[in-house]
Amino acid sequence: MTGTMQSAVTTTTRRAWLAVAFAAFCIGWGGNEFTPLLIAYAQQAGYSRVDVDVLLGAYVLGLVPGLLIASTLSDRHGRRPIMAIGVVASAIGSLTLALGDVAGFAALFGGRLLSGMAVGIAMAVGSAWIAELSKPPFDDAAQGAGARRASICLSLGLGAGPLCAGILAAFAPLPLVLTYVVHAALCVPALWAVLALGVETRTEGSTRTLLQGLKVPTAAHRRFTHVVVPMAPWIFGSAAIAYAIVPALVADELGQWALLYTAGLTVLTLACGVLVQPIARRLDDASSARAVVVSMVLMTLGILAAVVTALTRSPILAVLVAMLLGSAYGIAIVSGLLEIQRIAEPDELAGISGVYYxxxxxxxxxxxxxxALARYVSYPVMLTAVAVVAAACAVRCASGWSKHLDAPGGPAGTRYDGSSICQGS
Known part of the structure; x- marks a missing residue:
């Protein structure tokens, strides 16, 4: 009987991460459903290119507090309630965006802020929660499965949102309203899954104050500053180039199909990011920065391809850009998560995840x-400069190839994998 009970508990806990993954998927959906509608807002609502790009990036203002503060709150009060707040914020954000067709720029900006806060919670708290549920005593998955699961479910949501939005915008009535209502409805079962099926991993709340919790010592780890920090902004920088900048550059060549093309390019970028992640896991090496450097090389190549696209205005070449940058995004996000999971103490995992994202x-x-700079400098010139900066960051990451590999909490000279580091000159 004891064996039967243990088996039942094991089966339940092994599936617990799926509830969190579904919630993260829904939040990712809400965070990116806006992207393919950029052209619709510019063409139908009369917003300028700067306006729509500001709205695209506006949720960063909500995302950063969501990442940093939510992780600390989840350490104190548990993963489940904070993740539930994220799902609710995502639904309210979508409903606010739905009002933007009538209420204007302020409602759109507010909706994007709420969507950003929700994505921040999903990335910091959701990723940490999935990682915890992918380890004993909750699961006996392979090492690194938590990072891969968290990344895949978020990426699938980030891709499904624009796919649905693009289809509705092309074929359904009131797309600037219906898109967001569909997502808000999807959040209802996601909220139930978190509250009813999510297994809490933080049984003992942190005694640190909020200000103390915002301090993340792992962020000063030399491995983090030398290898992860130069790569991190390019994760979504590369994605933004692929599905925000490049589609706009070729939109005049597409006519009425521009919106659906943008949705397709967004989905292609993120699909490549998901499909490449098993390769990213194999590229990862605890003794080097191999996967990080490979991602940065791909990003540089993808941005250079974007330069050629800006010169030729070729929709076909834009597809290659999306595939290159999507693959770079997928390798980068997984390799970065694996790096921080190796250097972080258990109590700092959510916090360092917040800093990373x-x-x-x-x-x-x-x-x-x-x-904003386009009135002064052409896109080919600007993207060339961006490629140069990406290449410099790749060199910086490579310079830390096998450096600063001390394991957290272990004596100096202990590698991530537990082996000894030779202390030679």
């Missing part, structure tokens, strides 16, 4: 920055 989402401000 905050840096990653800084890249989403790139389209707004380039749009």
């Amino acid at each position: 905050s840096l990653a989402y800084v890249g989403f401000l790139l389209p707004a920055g380039l749009a």
Whole structure:
């Protein structure tokens, strides 16, 4: 009988991460459903290129507090209630965006802020929760499965949102309203899944104050600053180039199909990001920065391809850009998560995840920055400069190839894998 009870408990806990994954998927959906509608807001609502790119990046303002504060609150009060707040914020954000067709820019900006806060919670708290539920005593999945699961479910949501939005915008009535209502309805079962099926992993709340919780010592780890920080902004910087900048560059060649093309390019970018993640896991090496460097090389190549696209205005070449940058995004996000999971103490995992994703989402401000400069400098010139900076960051990551590999909580000279580091000159 004891064996039967143990088996039942094991089966239940092994599936617990799926509830969190579904919630993260729904929040990711809400965070990216806006992207393919950029052209619709510009063509139908009369917003300028700068306006729509500001709205695209606006949720970074909500995302960063969501990432940093939510992780601390989840350490104190548990993962479940904070993740539930994220789902609710995502639904309210979508409903606010639905009002934007009537209420204007302020409602759109507010909706994007709420969507950003929700994505921040999903990325910091959801990723940490999935990682915890993918380890004993909750699951006996392979090492690194938590990072891969968290990344895949978020990426699937980030891809499904624009796919649905693009289809509705092309074929359904009131697309600037219906898109958001569909997502808000999807959040209802996601909220139930978190509250009813999510297994709490933080049984003992942190005694640290909020200000103390905002301090993340792991963020000063030399491995983090030397290898992860130079790569992180390019995670969503590359994605933003692929599905915000490049589609706008070729939109005049597409006519009425521009919106559906943008949705397809967004989905293609994120699909490549998901499909490449098993390869990313195999590329990862605890003794080097191999996967990080490979992602940065792909990003540089993808941005250079975007330069050629800006010169030729070729929709076909834009597809290659999306595939390159999507693959780079997928390898980068997984390799970064695996790096921080190796250097973080258990109590700092949510906090360092928040810092990591905050840096990653800084890249989403790139389209707004380039749009503001476009009146002075052409896109081919600006993207060439961006490629040069990406190449410099790749060199910086490579310079930390096998450096600063001390394991958390272990004696100096202990590698991530428990082996000894030779202390030679």
